[in-house]
Amino acid sequence: MLKRTLATVAALALGSSAALAHVSLQLKEAPVGSTYRAIFQVPHGCEGKPTNVVRVQIPEGVIAVKPQPKAGWALEKVKGAYTKSYDYYGTPTSEGVKEIVWSGGNLGDDEYDEFVLRVYLTKDLKAGETLHFPVVQECPDGAAERWIEIPAAGQSEDDLELPAPGVKLLDAVSGH
C-alpha cells in the first residue's frame, strides 16, 4: 500500500515534467540570436533493445549547426536549403545542415548517453515559444523510438505520447 501511495505521489509530482521521461534537452531555455548547446539526453533504447542510430531534425530558423563527434559513432550531416535566408552575424545564410545522424553505435537499453550539437538560434525565431528538435532512435530489427510529436495550438507536451524535445526561447540578450 505504502509503495503504491508513493508511486501515486511520484506520478503527481513528476507528471508535470513528463518530458524528462523521454529524450530531452538538458538546457531548457535559451535566448534567440545566440549560440545554443543542444544536449540530447537519451535515457533508454527501444523497448529493451539498444540504440544504434540517433537522428535529429534541425528545425527551421536554426543555423550554423555543428555536431560534437562521438567515439564509436559515425557522424553524418544532411544538408539542404532553408525556406528563407537567415542572418548569421551579418552573413546571409540560405542553406545548411537540416539533419544530423549519429550511426553505428551501440547504446544499451540500460545505459545513458548524451548527444551534443552547437547551433545558432536566429532572431527570426519567436521568443516565448518552444522550439522542438524531433529525434528518432533506431534499434535493431527495425525497432525505433520516435520523439517527433510537436504540440498543436492548445496542446501541451503532456498530451503527447512521443513529444519532441524542446527548448523555451527567451528574448534576445541586448548589448551582445
Next chain:
Amino acid sequence: MRNHHLGRFGLLALIAGLIWSCLTIAALAHASLTSATPSDGAVVATPPAMLSLSFSEPVSPLVLKLVRPDGTTTNLERFALRDKTLEITSPDDLGNGTYVMTWRVVSEDGHPVGGSSIFSIGAPSASQPAAMESADWLVRSALWISRIGLYAGLFLGIGGTFTLRWLISPTGSVRHATFALIAIGIIATLASAGLQGLDALGLPLRELVTRAAWATGFETSFGRTVLLLIGAFFLSVVALWVQGPAMGRTLAAIALIAGAAALALSGHASAAAPQLLMRPAVFLHSLTIAIWAGALLPLIHALRHHVEAGRAALARFARLIPVAVGILVIAGIVLAIVQVERPAALLDTAYGNVLLAKLGLILVLFLVVSFNRWALTKPAQAGDGKARHRLARVVVVETILVLAILAVASTWRFTPPPRALAVIAAQPVSVHIHAEKAMAEVTITPGRAGPVEVSAFVMAPDFSAMVPKEVVFVFSNPQAGVEPMRRKAALRDGAWRSEGVVLPLPGQWQLRVDVLISDFDLVRLQDVVEIQP
C-alpha cells in the same frame, strides 16, 4: 484502487508539491511492456493460473483489471512484483472467451503508462448477432395470420381456380368456396401491406389506421408482391366468373403465373444470391404448390358428389400431380440449400427449426399422399365407392396438412435464414478519418465483437496516393476501462491490414490510426467506431 487514492487527492498533491520542490535529479526512463503471459492475442486451452506483465522498467501498478467476455470488470488484487515483472494470480472463475488484461502503471520516472493485452480461453469470443430485434407480438401475430390468409388465397384460391378451369368443371359449392378463399386472400394480402409497414416502422397495431404504415408497407419490396398478387386475385375471380371455357382457362393460367411471380418479387429467398437461380426457384416452388394444393378442395368435392366427374378428375390429377410435386421438391431443395448453408444451422437457428418442422409435416403429407396413390386411387378410379369416400376423407387430411405447412412456412416471415444471418454477421463497419496531413478509410470486418480484421487505405488529404512508413492501429474503450491496445499493420494489396485483432466487447471503441508519413512526421487520426454485439 483509484478512487481510494483520489479521496486523498488534496494531501497527495501537497506532498507531491513538496517532493517536486526537493527533487534535483529526475529519473530518466519510462516503462513499456516487453511481454505478457498469456502473450498478447494468444489463445490458450485452459484458464491460466498465473498472469504476468513484464516491463522495460520496474513499475508500480495503479490500475490492474481484467475485463471479462461479458464486459464486466474484475480488479486483480492478488499480484506480486518481481523485478520488472508483475505476477498476478488469476481469478478462479475464468470461463471460455476473450479477456482483456488492462493496466495503468507508474515507473520510476513517474509517468503513468496504460495499455492492454488480450488473451482468449478456448476460442475468441464471438457473440451471436441479435438479428431479431424486440418484437411487437400483436403486430407479428397479425402479420402471421395475414400471411396464412395470403397463402390460402394464392394456393387454394388461385390454385383452386386453375384446377376448376383445367381439371374439373366449376360447379356449386366448391366454386363458392374458391370465391371465398380468394376474398380471404385479397383481404389478407392488403392487410399484410399495412402490417408490413407497421413492422418496418416498429409501430403498434393501433397505428394501422395511419397513412405512414401503408405508405411504408407499399414502399418495401413486399409492396410489389401485394400489388401483383391483388391483380392475380382479380384475374382469378374473372376466370371463375366467365362463361367461355377457353377464356376461363387462359385467365386462370395467367392468374396462377402472376400469383407465383408475385411471391418471387420479395422475401428472404428471392433476395438471395444467385438471383438467376433463386427467383425462378421461388417462382416454380410457388407455382407447383398452387397447382397441387389448389387441386385438393375441388377433388374432395368431386369425389364426394360427382361420381363420374370425380373419377375423370382423379385420373387427370394423378397424371399431373407427380410432375408438379417433382418440380416443387427440387425447387424446395435448392431454396433450402442456399438459405441454410450448413447442416448445423438446421438445429441452431430459428429458420432451420422452422424448416425442420415444415419437413416433418411434409413427410407426413407424403406418407398420406403415397397411401392415397397406391392404396386408394386405383380402386377409386375403378369405381369402388367405398374407396372413393375414404379417398375423399384422406384428401381432407391432406388439405389440413397443407394448411398446417402454410402456417409453419408463414413463420419464416420472422426468421432470417442462416445465409442472411451470416451476411449480417459479416457486415463490416467503416469509418473515414480526415486530418490536415493525411486521411484514412478504415474498415473493421466483421463490425462486431470478437476477432476482426482491420484494414485501412491511407491517402493524402487531396485523395492522392500516399505510402507511409508505418501504420499502427490503436484501440481503446474508456467506458469499459480498456486501455489502448496497439496493433501494427502490414501493407498488402494497397491496404494496411492487421489480422487477428480481437475487440472483445461491443460498444463504442476509440480508434486511432498512427500514420508515420516520414521519419519525423507522425499523424494520429482518431475517431469512434460502434462495434455490434
